[in-house]
Amino acid sequence: MMATVAERSLDTIGNKSRKIRAGKKRRLTYHEWFAYQMKHNQKMSRLLLLPSPFWSALSGEDMDIVARTAKQLGNCSTVQFIGITPDKKEVVQDTYTCHSRFCEICANRRSKEVQKRMAGWYVDGATVMDGRGKLAGNRTREEVSRWMVSQVELQSALNRLPEDQPELSDVLQKILDDGEKELQHEAKPLYWHFITLTIPNIPHVWERDANGNAINWLDVKILQPWRKLWRASRAKKSGKASREKKSKHRKFLTAKRPKKDKKKKKNAKRGRKPIAGLSLFRMMLGYMGRLEITFNKKARTFHPHIHLLVVSQSRWIPRPLVLAAWQYYTSVQTRNVQVKKADPSTVGKELVKYVTKTADLEDDAEAAKELARALYGRRTLFTGGAMYGIRWSETVAQWEKERAYMKHEPTEGRHVRRTWNPKTNQWDYEILGDSQTFGPVKGIAARQRVVTLDGEITTQKYRNNALDRKDIGRTHGRPQSEEQRWRNVIVSETKAKFRRYWAQSPVEYAWEWLLVGVLSAIAAPVAGWEKGRYVTQTEHGTADHFDLNCEPCRLRLKPPEKEAK
């Protein structure tokens, strides 16, 4: 019953799938949807999922290998397997943990918060997911099932309606669409404003800290505050759950009416004090921004600006309120905030004219280098809200493309300095000499990471790549069976986890490795050291020790040889 309902109600998933979107639009079967989710859903892909055909291929010995490797590495394997039962139910089969008190992953798993949320994720050992394929932590399988049944029943009722009842059909269609429909606001006139947010002169836009890590002050000082401000302004005002409203109403009916205290303020607004000026940003529908950095030659300081062209529902934007909001999010006492009305017909000119003046930097190679590093891979022209992703014209797009010359290494081509020529209404390019060129140094890559509930820091792409990589687990030129490939995936994942753990906190890892070794030596004095590692038995193949660099150990990973013909 469950599976059939799921199959019939999951047709909307197809729109989001790249493969389905490219081809003819059609309904997804449950298996197709599940395969898609396994590949693309970040929450689900945090688990190492094995397709059901390979599930039986994983023997108990393989699990032992994983567990032993995890124990040896002093880190959690956090490898979970999901099996598909005959009734199409996904069941979490097993998890291996190291239970070390130094292990962050285990500490996280033990925390009440994680336990609480994990309890919502799984009902009777099965993953809970809703009709849209999302893992819903606050809904049980029964609730999801009821929701899907109601949707299917509504749709079927709509299909079975006779044609002479258009009114009823409309009502049913309205109910169906209600969940997906966005709120339709009545049309209001829009006004364009030009806002300039600035940060006082700062000595550096990019530098390295004591540990050698790159700090992009440009991002910290001005871009992040702006993103925070915009995000806060986009946040919906919290709505009330119907259950709370009901309880409130019930209490209101049953409670005795108290006498009003005239001393206290009437109609006083309760709750947290709102941030001044944030309501103004709420009325803005979208923005187009340009990052500008000027350089003060005498003081040798940078002065970053954000020029914003916003479209707002409010006719008037008071400058003090914008200033207050900007000061709240930057914690900086600045007074250089400008607000003025803008003409939408001159959008391009207003924004494009604000570019970094390279003439200020030509005498200061260090400053130019610093600026180049700060701007490396960063978009100086950005959009948001209703204007997100729009482009003015192909010409502007081409300008943007050309402007990114600083992204490339100096060996890739010659560097040019571009200046705007108002006479010809075009850019003039000036080729810089070798002494004036500079190559940006890549800092620590700020990759988008996902911290799972198990505390593991990973990415969806990393896992997909690991699965897609063909050279996983050296095959030495031999063709690799699917079974062997999946087995190698497990081992390589564990090894990669060790590398990440080592990279994150080598000191902690070293201490734990030492402690585990000493404790093992005390607990099991019969065995000894071999190849720099402690083993409980010296004979390979039957020992608890498993070394990936050891040939006898690696032999155990090989698939069983076929019988001789």
Place this chain on the structure above:
DNA sequence: TGCGGATCACACCAGGTGGT
């Protein structure tokens, strides 16, 4: 097509304020 970088919707959570 893969990867890096960015925004957005949704849900939950922490904390403050007025009232009982």
Place this chain on the structure above:
DNA sequence: ACCACCTGGTGTGATCCGCA
């Protein structure tokens, strides 16, 4: 002391864009 209510903050998954 507790509750109702309000606010912004934050985690998480989805999606989009630009580039090679």
